[in-house]
Amino acid sequence: MxxxxxxxxxxxxxxxxFTLLLCTSTKLxxxxxxxxxxxxxxxxxxxILVWLAINAFLFVHxxxxxxxxxxxxxxxxxxxxxxxxxxPAACLNFNCMLILLPVCRNLLSFMRGTIQFCSRTxxxxxxxxxxxxxxxAYMIAFHTAVHIVAHLFNFEYFMDAQxxxxxxxxxxxxxxxxxxxxxxxxxxxxSNETNPTIVMFTTIAGVTGVVITLALILIITSxxxxxxxxxxxVFWYTHxxxxxxxxxxxxxxFGRIVRGQTSASLTTxxxxxxxxxxxxxxxxxxxxxxxxxxxxxxxxxxWIVGPMILYVCERxxxxxxxxxxxxxxxxxxxPSKTLELQMKRKGFHMEVGQxxxxxxxxxxxxxxHPFTLTSAPEEDYFSAHIRIVGxxxxxxxxxxxxxxxxxxxxxxxxxxxxxxxxxxxxxDVFRYQVVVxxxxxxxxxxxxxxxxxxxxxxxxxxxxxxxxxxFYWLCPETQAFEWFADLLQSLESQMAAKSVTDFLSYNxxxxxWKEQEAAHFWVHHEEENDPITGLKQKTLYGKPNWDSxxxxxxxxxxxxxxxxxxxGPPQLGKSLEKQCLTHSExxxxxxxxxxxx
Amino acid sequence: MGKIEWAMWANExxxxxxxxxxxxxxxxxxxLFRGWQFAAYAVAAGLFVCLLEYPRSRRAKGTxxxxxxxxxxxxxxxxxGPLTRxxxxxxxxxxxxxxxxxxxxxxxxxxxxxxxxxxxxLSVSQILLQYFYILFSPCRxxxxxxxxxxxxxx
Numbered sequence: 001m002x003x004x005x006x007x008x009x010x011x012x013x014x015x016x017x018f019t020l021l022l023c024t025s026t027k028l029x030x031x032x033x034x035x036x037x038x039x040x041x042x043x044x045x046x047x048i049l050v051w052l053a054i055n056a057f058l059f060v061h062x063x064x065x066x067x068x069x070x071x072x073x074x075x076x077x078x079x080x081x082x083x084x085x086x087x088p089a090a091c092l093n094f095n096c097m098l099i100l101l102p103v104c105r106n107l108l109s110f111m112r113g114t115i116q117f118c119s120r121t122x123x124x125x126x127x128x129x130x131x132x133x134x135x136x137a138y139m140i141a142f143h144t145a146v147h148i149v150a151h152l153f154n155f156e157y158f159m160d161a162q163x164x165x166x167x168x169x170x171x172x173x174x175x176x177x178x179x180x181x182x183x184x185x186x187x188x189x190x191s192n193e194t195n196p197t198i199v200m201f202t203t204i205a206g207v208t209g210v211v212i213t214l215a216l217i218l219i220i221t222s223x224x225x226x227x228x229x230x231x232x233x234v235f236w237y238t239h240x241x242x243x244x245x246x247x248x249x250x251x252x253x254f255g256r257i258v259r260g261q262t263s264a265s266l267t268t269x270x271x272x273x274x275x276x277x278x279x280x281x282x283x284x285x286x287x288x289x290x291x292x293x294x295x296x297x298x299x300x301x302x303w304i305v306g307p308m309i310l311y312v313c314e315r316x317x318x319x320x321x322x323x324x325x326x327x328x329x330x331x332x333x334x335p336s337k338t339l340e341l342q343m344k345r346k347g348f349h350m351e352v353g354q355x356x357x358x359x360x361x362x363x364x365x366x367x368x369h370p371f372t373l374t375s376a377p378e379e380d381y382f383s384a385h386i387r388i389v390g391x392x393x394x395x396x397x398x399x400x401x402x403x404x405x406x407x408x409x410x411x412x413x414x415x416x417x418x419x420x421x422x423x424x425x426x427x428d429v430f431r432y433q434v435v436v437x438x439x440x441x442x443x444x445x446x447x448x449x450x451x452x453x454x455x456x457x458x459x460x461x462x463x464x465x466x467x468x469x470x471f472y473w474l475c476p477e478t479q480a481f482e483w484f485a486d487l488l489q490s491l492e493s494q495m496a497a498k499s500v501t502d503f504l505s506y507n508x509x510x511x512x513w514k515e516q517e518a519a520h521f522w523v524h525h526e527e528e529n530d531p532i533t534g535l536k537q538k539t540l541y542g543k544p545n546w547d548s549x550x551x552x553x554x555x556x557x558x559x560x561x562x563x564x565x566x567x568g569p570p571q572l573g574k575s576l577e578k579q580c581l582t583h584s585e586x587x588x589x590x591x592x593x594x595x596x597x
Numbered sequence: 598m599g600k601i602e603w604a605m606w607a608n609e610x611x612x613x614x615x616x617x618x619x620x621x622x623x624x625x626x627x628x629l630f631r632g633w634q635f636a637a638y639a640v641a642a643g644l645f646v647c648l649l650e651y652p653r654s655r656r657a658k659g660t661x662x663x664x665x666x667x668x669x670x671x672x673x674x675x676x677x678g679p680l681t682r683x684x685x686x687x688x689x690x691x692x693x694x695x696x697x698x699x700x701x702x703x704x705x706x707x708x709x710x711x712x713x714x715x716x717x718x719l720s721v722s723q724i725l726l727q728y729f730y731i732l733f734s735p736c737r738x739x740x741x742x743x744x745x746x747x748x749x750x751x
Contacts (some may be wrong), residue, residue, distance in 0.1 A: 149624050152703050156630045195631075196702040210706075217617070217710055221609040226653070226662055234606055 044128060048135070051098075055091050055139065062090035070260040072271035073186060073291060077171050078157050085150035086258070088143035093303040095143065096249060099136045100307040102129035104314040105357075105422055106321075112424065141220060144213060151209075155189075155196040162192040173278050177290060184292040188257045204255035212248035215241040232390060236367060246308060249300055256295025265292040318368070322359055322417035329381050331400045331413065334483035337388035339397050340374075342381045345418055350377055352449045353426030357419040358384065363395040368419060372445045376452035378460070382421075385445065385483055426450060428593055430457070432563030433467050436553065436590075438576060440474045440568030444484055447471065447567065451504070455491060458503065470553060471506040472544060474568065507549075508539045546575060550583040550590065559587045566592075603721045604654065604684060611691060611714035612650040618698055618707030619643030625703035632701040639704040642694045646711065649674060649681065684722035691715035 066075075066083040074082055102108070108129055161171035178185025189199050200206035221227075222238035261271070274281065274288035282290040324345060332340040341358075350356075350373055357368040369392060371384040388397050401408035429435055429450050439447045451471065457464040473484070488506060495501055553562060564580055566573050573592075580590035618639045625636025652671040653664050674681050681687065695711035698704035 145620070148706070149620075152621075152624055152630075153628055155702055156628060159631070197700075197705055200702060200705075210709075213706060214709060214713075217613060218610070218713070221613045222606055224609050227606055227609060231602070231605065234603075 047132075051135075054094065058090045058094055059087045063087040069266065069271050070263075072261070072275065073174055073293070074258075074260055076275070077161050077174060077187065078154050081150050081153040081157065082258075085147055085154055088147040088150070091143045092140060092147065093300050095136050095140045096246070096300075097303045097307050099133060099140065100304075100311045102133040102136075104310055105129070106314055106317045106419070107310060109420075109422055137220070137223075141216065144216060148209075148213065155199065158187050158189045159196050159199075161187055162189050165192060168279075170275065170278050173281075174291075178293065184294070186259050186291075186293040188255075188259070203257060205252055205257045208248040208252040212245050212252065215245040215248070219245070230390075232369070232392070233367065246304060249304065250298075253296075253298030253300055256297070259293040259295045262292050262294045265289070318419055321419045322361070324417070326416045326418050328400070328410075328413045328416060331402075331408065333402055334385070334486070336482050337397075338483050339386045339388060339393070339400065339402060340383055340483065341386065341400070341416070342375070342383040343416060343418070344381050348382060348418070348421075350375075350382055350421045351427065352377060352429065352453045353446045354421035354423040354449075356382075356384065356421050358386075359417040359419070360392075360396050360399060360414050361417065362399055362414045363392060367392055369393075370422075372449070373421060374445060374448040376449055376456050378453060378456035385448070387442075426565070428563065429454070429565060430464070430466055432591075433465060433560050434470070434553070434557045434562045435466055435468070436470045436472070436562060436564040438472045438474070438564070438566045438568060438572070440566075440572055441476055443567035444473050444475075445567075447473075448484060448487055451487070451491065455494070455504075458500070459494075459498065468502070468557070469504045470549075471504060472549075473506065473508045474511055474543065474572075475508065476510075476512040507544065509544050510539050510541050511543055546579045550579045554583050554585070554588045554590075557588060561589045561591060564590055564592045603717055607684075607687075607714050607717035607721060608650055608653060610717060611646060611687075611711065614691075614695075614707055614710035614714050615643045615646030615650060617643070617710050618646065618695075618704060621698075621704040621707045625701060628703075630701065630703055635697060635701045636703055639698045639707060642698065643707060646691070646694060684718050688715045688718035688722055691718065 063083045063086070066086050071082060157171075158175075161175045164172055166172055175185075175187035175189070177187075179190075182190075188203065189196075200210065218238055219241050222235050228235040261269070268289035269281070269291045270288075271291075274291075277286070277288055280286035281288050326343050326345045328341055328343050330340075330342040332342070334340060353372075355370050355372045357370050359365075359368045371386055373382055374385045375381060375383040386393055386396065388394050388402075396414075397403070399414040401412065426446065429437075435454075437447050437450065439445075451469070454464070454466055454469060457466075485508075491504060495503060564576055566576055577592045580592040584590050620643075622636045622639030622641075622643055624630075625633050626640060630636060648670060651664060652667040652674055653662065679686065680690075691711050692715040695708045695715065698708035698711070
């Protein structure tokens with residue numbers, strides 16, 4: 001359907017500087033942001049509340065667990081700082097267990113397939129996996145900070161106990177325990193001729209702690225939105241420090257540095273009775289023996305071994321998928337540096353609104369990049385439109401012969417691997433009689449698939465439920481129009497051929513423009529075809545007046561349910577939701593689907 | 598990865614390091630740890646690094662995204678001229694700042710993070726990139742509004 005470069009009539013497009021808004025290629029994981037999450041009541045909020053509740057419970061439970069007698073002498077040295085260190089440690093165990101799960105996308109896909117039969121709302125929660133991953137990461141960073149601050153105090157108190165060498169002080173007496181056998185000690189700092197920094201670098205817990213904290217900090221700084229969106233490779237490769245993180249985490253507790261009184265010792269030395277009589281410990285006439293201490297066995301590995309195994313399986317599945325044969329059937333170079341790849345794979349089945357991860361081994365063995373599928377399920381191939389914005393996309397473009405003028409031989413095209421498709425299908429679009437689709441800028445990509453699919457359904461089956469589509473495309477730049485305008489042109493001509501002219505009504509809004517461009521539009525305003533898109537439907541300028549649009553739609557379709565779908569920024573979502581609420585009167589109902597995309 | 602502007606990541610890392618240094622210093626001073634004077638230094642150094650690194654540079658290719666409220670700081674930082682504009686200078690500045698923080702445990706993490714940021718800046722400075730200042734132009738918006746009003750009557 002979309003198989004020719006669109007040469008916009010008479011208007012040379014100036015290549016503007018690349019704005020950050022559009023500088024992602026069509027690598028759309030479904031639009032997730034903290035704002036969207038807040039807007040989605042129900043299941044999402046419930047999941048988050050349960051997660052926070054478990055965190056709070058673990059924190060309080062483990063805080064209290066270190067207030068028992070077993071830790072009495074430890075608390076003599078450390079005070080409350082012991083509990084303040086152990087409580088976030090427990091939460092860290094829990095969150096590090098959780099953090100690997102949302103990124104096992106094949107596992108989630110499998111779960112989605114199973115859940116979708118019961119509840120589409122529940123299935124759609126799985127689309128928010130990356131948001132949840134980020135939340136858990138923030139929680140890990142927070143608990144790490146609390147844990148480290150508490151341990152700074154702990155180290156200081158341990159050091160104090162060794163430095164104040166006065167036999168009338170209990171902390172000093174406690175620190176002297178275990179000097180003989182080097183096993184029953186309480187204070188991990190064994191002498192006063194050291195300092196906390198040296199101790200940190202000479203204990204397993206200290207060294208692993210430094211390694212995992214540094215790994216965490218590097219992962220977080222390279223995951224900032226600016227870095228992630230502009231320099232995906234930096235983000236992707238640095239993120240693999242998580243391997244170091246998890247290995248360090250497993251060994252972090254092996255030194256058994258946190259020590260409490262053994263249960264045997266508690267029978268011979270009851271802290272409540274013996275703490276004040278520490279001068280008498282071990283004497284023949286005393287009923288207080290010298291206390292004996294031991295460390296807890298490491299627990300962290302029990303929490304994270306399961307998810308680690310699942311993640312290893314996930315990576316193995318991705319390796320398997322990368323060996324499945326994918327054939328590029330057509331490569332189309334669109335203007336404005338957009339590459340369209342049409343591909344086929346045996347057994348590939350997609351639905352509208354889904355996305356895939358694409359890997360090109362000849363470009364990079366390690367990188368998988370997500371792209372929304374722009375073909376319809378009714379077509380015999382699947383396609384993705386890829387914007388050339390970074391190193392990987394540029395290399396892919398060259399590998400597919402984009403920089404050459406003559407057509408490429410089929411066998412010269414690079415090998416491709418596909419993982420997916422992922423994402424909950426946007427089938428809800430087909431459940432409404434009247435549909436309003438709003439796409440902002442690059443957010444229009446999933447709508448390519450939907451529009452094509454709706455059109456195919458219309459011409460193949462006369463009884464398709466959807467009778468009318470209102471499509472709004474808000475674009476800040478003329479540059480991004482071409483391949484999608486081509487699609488709309490194709491639809492326009494096909495509809496004219498079938499004399500179906502009132503099925504699709506589309507409106508394109510140019511929300512930003514340059515002064516010279518504006519002058520050109522002004523001059524060519526009266527021509528039959530639009531100067532930018534070449535379509536018969538004229539491009540409009542500025543932002544749409546939603547109030548009048550919704551009023552118009554309401555008056556055209558009384559007594560129907562109108563579905564409103566958005567792929568764009570959250571502020572637009574809020575204003576559309578408001579419009580839906582205000583225009584939903586007795587006979588016409590606007591339903592804003594805020595979970596899709 | 599040639600086109601990647603590592604300086605963007607160095608900036609993020611240095612900002613995070615400044616925060617960590619600051620926090621470590623606060624803990625050291627609040628707890629009056631041994632060597633709390635180093636912690637006090639770290640508070641000042643951390644704050645300074647944060648203020649220096651908060652304004653995000655414009656990218657050499659493409660447009661950058663400002664951080665919120667960075668305009669005032671950009672003006673201050675710009676006043677120091679080549680001392681802050683050049684990446685060599687930043688690399689050495691961060692290296693020098695981080696050394697005293699390495700003496701006590703509370704601030705050693707900030708020291709290492711700032712050291713890493715310094716190393717990234719050093720690797721970037723090989724390409725002799727310069728820090729470009731994002732300064733918001735108040736004229737631009739006015740021109741757009743006037744154009745819109747003049748041409749399209751709203």
